[in-house]
Amino acid sequence: MLLNSRVLGHGHFLPAKVLENNDFVNFIDTSDEWIYSRTGIKQRHIALENELTSDLAVKASQKALDSANLKSDDIDCIILATTTPDETFPSTATKVQTQLKMRNIPSFDVQAVCSGFIYSLQIADSLIKCQKAKNILVIGAETLSKIVDWKDRRTCVLFGDGAGAIILGKSKGFCGIMSTKLYSDGSWHDSLFSDGGPSINQKVGKIRMNGKDIFKQAVNKLTEATNEALSECNLDVKDINWFIPHQANQRIISSTAKKIGLGEDKTISTVRYHANTSAASIPLALSSSIENGKIKSNDILALCAIGGGLTWGSCILKL
Ligand code: UT7
Numbered sequence: 001m002l003l004n005s006r007v008l009g010h011g012h013f014l015p016a017k018v019l020e021n022n023d024f025v026n027f028i029d030t031s032d033e034w035i036y037s038r039t040g041i042k043q044r045h046i047a048l049e050n051e052l053t054s055d056l057a058v059k060a061s062q063k064a065l066d067s068a069n070l071k072s073d074d075i076d077c078i079i080l081a082t083t084t085p086d087e088t089f090p091s092t093a094t095k096v097q098t099q100l101k102m103r104n105i106p107s108f109d110v111q112a113v114c115s116g117f118i119y120s121l122q123i124a125d126s127l128i129k130c131q132k133a134k135n136i137l138v139i140g141a142e143t144l145s146k147i148v149d150w151k152d153r154r155t156c157v158l159f160g161d162g163a164g165a166i167i168l169g170k171s172k173g174f175c176g177i178m179s180t181k182l183y184s185d186g187s188w189h190d191s192l193f194s195d196g197g198p199s200i201n202q203k204v205g206k207i208r209m210n211g212k213d214i215f216k217q218a219v220n221k222l223t224e225a226t227n228e229a230l231s232e233c234n235l236d237v238k239d240i241n242w243f244i245p246h247q248a249n250q251r252i253i254s255s256t257a258k259k260i261g262l263g264e265d266k267t268i269s270t271v272r273y274h275a276n277t278s279a280a281s282i283p284l285a286l287s288s289s290i291e292n293g294k295i296k297s298n299d300i301l302a303l304c305a306i307g308g309g310l311t312w313g314s315c316i317l318k319l
Contacts, residue, residue: 005128006176007319008135008169009070011063012287013056014045014162014274021157028153035157040250044160044275047143052086054095056163056280057141060287061096064165070135072100075167077133078107079124081116081140081279083308084147085109088198096139113192114246114307115182116140116279117164121303121315122180124168139165140279147194149206158248159207160275164283175318178300179232181225182313188217192308214306218252222304223259225314230302233316237261239300242289246305247271247281256304268294278307295319 020043021032035041047056057080065072080093093107112119117140124136141163148156168177191213196205222245230237243262245253247270257267270285277284282303289295299319306312 003129003131004171004175004177005125005168006171006174007317008167009064009066009068010164010166010283010287010290011060011067012162012164012284013059013063015047015051015056017046017048018043019046024157027150028156030153030157038251039158040269040271041158041275042272045162046145047161051143053082053084053141053143054086054092054099056143056161057092057096057139057165058099060141060163060165061100061137061139064137064167068167068169070167072102075102075135075137076105077124077127077136078102078105079110079120079136079138080107081110081112081120082142083111083113083116083278084143092141112307112311113309114248114276114278114281115305115309115311115313117282118180118303118305118313118315119182119311121168121177122182122313125177125180128168128170134170136168137165138168139163140281140283142278142280144207144276144278147204147207154211155207155209158276160277162274162277162280162284164280164287166283166286178235178316178318179229180313180315181229181232183221183225184309184311186309188213188310192310215249215252217310218248218306219255219259221306221310221312222256222314225312226260226302226304229314229316235300235316240266240302241299242266242268242295242301244268244282244285244301244303246307247274247285248276281305290319
């Protein structure tokens, strides 16, 4: 029997505290004009000191469960994409498992930085297709504000906190995840990394990035990955109802959409309100755009992301 996976529910959560561009002028040499014109960002949500990645993940997941009309007991696997786990170990996914009072199901984190949600989708889809799970909670959750260097104006204005989640369920007919493509090239390490880690110096580290390097790579790699995912499921760019790229920079989003042959009218952009939330950016954009009625059932979505590693990937998804 050929099985597919499909999205059964979605949810997202943003911390209440908002930091606007103008708030930065109090502690770094920057301006709303610079940030907005270079990135399209106007504001970002910031977690409180005692508000953890797991807290955001749990709130987004509870909404996803409610939207799918499922109970905690119905979930048989949790995959959580994050670059900002609560602790070095255990996984943040296990904290979600216990806080949502789920059964003793497998739960684990995926570390692929901004591509983590796309990586998690491929893993979840594969687990469902090989009948290891029926309903998988797939989460992207981040508190990047805790690892940015607030004195580095080149990076601290770019990132924000939040979480998005979907439930991916078994489907006998309808094909939700139509294709996924994943890639990495570790030789780009020095262009985007954290200058700390358990093995290297026993610290958490802060985000270090050569923005120009990443910008140049992003447009080409996201375009190629999206075209390859389309061709894998025999679809054409004309079949896409909505393009949901990783929300890092409006200029990257617009340039990639243009290169693929998609207009702004088919492109979801939430970077203005959320900034770059790494692994949470795509599920946040997806869930908030379903909630506001933009994205509808049966729409064909093209998702793509690129991040530290480099890692990148794409997914064609019918809602
Ligand atoms: O999700 C992970 C993937 N990451 C990304 O996708 C980020 C990709 N890169 C980018 O989005 C862009 O490269 C940035 C937004 C990070 C930077 O934009 P840019 O147009 O590449 O600017 P730049 O780095 O070339 O900097 C131009 C100038 C520099 O001044 P000088 O050296 O020319 O005098 C920077 O020091 O802008 C300066 N600058 C700032 N000025 C005011 C850098 N950050 C700021 C700032 N406010 N916050």
